[in-house]
Amino acid sequence: MFEPLIRTIVVNGSDVRVGDVVSVGGIPHRVRELRELMPSRKKLIFDDGNSYILGKFLTIEVTRLHAPLRRVR
Numbered sequence: 001m002f003e004p005l006i007r008t009i010v011v012n013g014s015d016v017r018v019g020d021v022v023s024v025g026g027i028p029h030r031v032r033e034l035r036e037l038m039p040s041r042k043k044l045i046f047d048d049g050n051s052y053i054l055g056k057f058l059t060i061e062v063t064r065l066h067a068p069l070r071r072v073r
Contacts, residue, residue, distance in 0.1 A: 005066045013042055014056040021063040024052055028063070 016022070020031045022044065029046035037043050037053065044052045054060060 013054040
């Protein structure tokens, strides 16, 4: 049986997903909702109600849950 993997990766602001964990000021926040504000910005809304505006072309480190690949027979 495979267990899910948790990885920390660096992505552009446009590649942030719902469920990612972002550290802001050293405090981890899980992304609950994403909103596009302008063609070049996203608003990340966290589970705790806080929000953060991120440029789509800036890089950010996120922690993401990855499902393992299944072997095809």
